[in-house]
Amino acid sequence: MPRAKNVSAKAFAEELEARLSALTVADLRQLVRDMAQEVSPSGRRGFLERLRPRRPKPVDAKVLGKLNTLLDDIADLEDRLEGAMAEQVDEGWHDYDDEGTDVYGEFVPELEDLFDRCRAAYDSGQPTLARKAYTALFGLLDLGDDYGRSVTLPASVNIEEEMGRYLRAVVDTAPAGNRSERLLKAWGDLLESGLEEADKVPLEAIFEVTPAPLEGAEAFLDRLTVQLRDQSGYPSDAWLRGAVRLRHGAEGLAELARTDGTRRPHAWLDWLSAIAEANDPARLFAAAQEAFNRLPKGLRLRAEAADHWFRAASALSDKPSALQARWEAFRADASVGRLLDLWETADEPARQEWMQRAADEMRKERPAPGSNFAVMDDESDYEGEDEKDVDVDGDEEDFDEDAEVEDADDDEQEDDEDDGPFGEARADEVFLAPDDDFYSQDRRIVAACARLLAGDLTGVLETAKREPVLGWSSDETTQPLVLPVLFAWLAGWPGRPLPATLAGMFEDALQRCNEQGGEGEETRTEARFRETLARAVPAWNVAPEERRALRAASIKLATKRVNAIVEGLHRGAYDRAARLAVAAAEVLLSCESMAAANKLLDGFSTRHSRKRAFIAELKQRRQQMGNG
Numbered sequence: 001m002p003r004a005k006n007v008s009a010k011a012f013a014e015e016l017e018a019r020l021s022a023l024t025v026a027d028l029r030q031l032v033r034d035m036a037q038e039v040s041p042s043g044r045r046g047f048l049e050r051l052r053p054r055r056p057k058p059v060d061a062k063v064l065g066k067l068n069t070l071l072d073d074i075a076d077l078e079d080r081l082e083g084a085m086a087e088q089v090d091e092g093w094h095d096y097d098d099e100g101t102d103v104y105g106e107f108v109p110e111l112e113d114l115f116d117r118c119r120a121a122y123d124s125g126q127p128t129l130a131r132k133a134y135t136a137l138f139g140l141l142d143l144g145d146d147y148g149r150s151v152t153l154p155a156s157v158n159i160e161e162e163m164g165r166y167l168r169a170v171v172d173t174a175p176a177g178n179r180s181e182r183l184l185k186a187w188g189d190l191l192e193s194g195l196e197e198a199d200k201v202p203l204e205a206i207f208e209v210t211p212a213p214l215e216g217a218e219a220f221l222d223r224l225t226v227q228l229r230d231q232s233g234y235p236s237d238a239w240l241r242g243a244v245r246l247r248h249g250a251e252g253l254a255e256l257a258r259t260d261g262t263r264r265p266h267a268w269l270d271w272l273s274a275i276a277e278a279n280d281p282a283r284l285f286a287a288a289q290e291a292f293n294r295l296p297k298g299l300r301l302r303a304e305a306a307d308h309w310f311r312a313a314s315a316l317s318d319k320p321s322a323l324q325a326r327w328e329a330f331r332a333d334a335s336v337g338r339l340l341d342l343w344e345t346a347d348e349p350a351r352q353e354w355m356q357r358a359a360d361e362m363r364k365e366r367p368a369p370g371s372n373f374a375v376m377d378d379e380s381d382y383e384g385e386d387e388k389d390v391d392v393d394g395d396e397e398d399f400d401e402d403a404e405v406e407d408a409d410d411d412e413q414e415d416d417e418d419d420g421p422f423g424e425a426r427a428d429e430v431f432l433a434p435d436d437d438f439y440s441q442d443r444r445i446v447a448a449c450a451r452l453l454a455g456d457l458t459g460v461l462e463t464a465k466r467e468p469v470l471g472w473s474s475d476e477t478t479q480p481l482v483l484p485v486l487f488a489w490l491a492g493w494p495g496r497p498l499p500a501t502l503a504g505m506f507e508d509a510l511q512r513c514n515e516q517g518g519e520g521e522e523t524r525t526e527a528r529f530r531e532t533l534a535r536a537v538p539a540w541n542v543a544p545e546e547r548r549a550l551r552a553a554s555i556k557l558a559t560k561r562v563n564a565i566v567e568g569l570h571r572g573a574y575d576r577a578a579r580l581a582v583a584a585a586e587v588l589l590s591c592e593s594m595a596a597a598n599k600l601l602d603g604f605s606t607r608h609s610r611k612r613a614f615i616a617e618l619k620q621r622r623q624q625m626g627n628g
Contacts, residue, residue: 070117070129074136077114078143081107085145104151111140112154115162122165122210127172134166142194150194159197163190164205168214171206176216180224184231191235199235203242221247232423237431241270250274254287261294264431265301268294272308281315288312292328301436303333310345327354331361335441336449336513337525340532343453352539355454362447441515448478449513449529452485455540457550461486465553469561470568472576475512479557484509485533486554487583490547491590494534499586500624501579551591555600558584566608578617582625589625597625 023031032051066073084104102108114137122130141159144150153159167186174182183206190198203224207214214220221243228240241264244252253271261268268291275284288309295302306329313321326345330338339358346354444463451460464482472480488506491498498506510526542550558580565577581604585597601622608614 066117067121067124067126067129070114070121070133071136073117074114074133074140077107077110078136078140081140081143081151085143085149088145088147088149102152103145103149107151108154111137111151112156115154115157118162119165122169127169131166131169131173134162134169138163138166138190138193138195144194159195160201160205161209163195163198163201164209166190167201168206168209171214171220179220180227183224184227187239203239204246207246218247230425232425232429234431234433236425237264237266238433240264241267245270245274250278257291257294261291262296263429265295265299266431266433269301269304272305276308276311281312284308285312285316285318285321288325299436300333303329303338306332330358334358334362334443334446335515335523335525336446336529337515337523339446339450339453340525340528343532351536352454355450356456359447359450359454359456359459362443362450442476444476444478445481445512448482452482452533453536455536455542457486457489457540457542458546461550461553461557465557469557469564470570472561479561481509481512483554483558483580484583486550487558487587489537489540490551490554490587494537499589501621502583502586505579505583551587555584555587559600559604562604563607566611566614571613574611574614574617577614578621581618582621585622586625601625 081104084107088103114133118130118133118137121127121133141151141153167183167190170186171179171183187198187201190201207217225240225243225247228236228243231240241253241256244256244267248255250271253267253274256264257267257271272284272288272291275287288305292302292305292309295305306325310322310325310329313319313325323342323345326338326342330342339355342354342358343351448460448463451457451463460478460482464479467477467479469479471477484502484505487502488498491502493506497503507526510530513525513529515523515525562577562581565573581601585600588600589597601618604618605615
């Protein structure tokens, strides 16, 4: 589940003032009364004490009094942490099996206090101290022992916000004519460290981490924009787009996209997001179509542009355009989720036709990734899918800055020769994010879901039959999705409950619809697909003889898999073979009789009578057969 985005200090202060301004004295009194009702009995005295008038106190006095020793305390903690890590050198790997063990947990409370004091240093008007302290703290976080273990970041610390405050301190303490150079150098040091969150810090954080305005912001952004245009890599591109948006707004992003959108495709999406914030559907409609048409073919980013197109069309009550946008989004980023979006947008009579069209689209050759790019980035890997083995389902960084930065009042310092750590951008470089892969889900799974919703049961089963019966753990086979769905339908779903074994197998099969996203995140679509499939089943037009043929072919395919597992001595999959055998028998029990179900299972028992481990699994499953 995505983490909720924190509200920046600047946005919080502005929103707070806006809300207070909108309240009358009577409103404020009532608000305090309502808050008082939520206070526990033990907290009532403290609540009343907080209502006493007081002078503004920007920083806790106790914390402020400890700032004089902040740098020394960080250095002391670093020494002790390094000592503790040195003591771990004799620990064997056999002692390091529990990843949940926090070996250096004793240092976490102290680390939390040091971060509190860093914030206090900046908030109390000591940016130079804050900059030095953050530099030392980030170096401390980057320490690791021989086994790759490090001190755990305190739960109360938002490292991205702390990095933003550090970078703001760098800007605040740099000479007026050298701020952008100092900023890029400091940010580059963070990126090159072991702190993975550094690439998630947006340029906007420097402006949002404090309510205080940045003096000379326009000149600063102009200089920074010029420097970022010549820098290599996606992080520098993200900051360039941020600088353009802060300086010139949506119009600046539009110009950047139109002049350099092939190399910087994310500029198109930033432009659309800026327009969307203005709540002007007509303008967004035209912009989204332009962006979609000009974004390089093969990029999933086209689907995001189509999403804006859909939202604008929906706001304008333009149903044909909304449907077309859904279709183009599906073509650009084929996934079960987008297939369901298409289903929900289409009118009832045309849904099966659109699903069949989607299945046909999946059979087409994929667009060549970057076919209308200049040249892809050397570090990007878009050569297509790697070959996968068939599985038988059983088995210290330096953050120090240049010495001349130490004196923030020295306005005579010369510019850095090194404007950043990213290298010079090539003329043919395309700026893509690490997760800008071209397809989020295997097209065979998407095609199978489309055919099922279209009612093309014979077609989807024929495709499944051509796949190997072993290797269901692979994401590239449709059998573990198609076979349980057909079994469930043959057994009467959704009109009646399924027997226990088949029900469990059916629910597991629907998990094949889930999509893997960036950073291991999963978009769970099985519930949506289950609900949509339940609505689609009544429209399946299957003659009785075709239904019998589908049942026979499905059970034959299941039998082939069970035999292949057992005869191949894949003992780790015996339980799954027995489960599939009983699920097939439950289909016969629902459609024909107990005698037919027993005949199927007796056949397995006879054929594999010498495989005692399998027979034991089958016997256990068989005892549960038919229970629902």
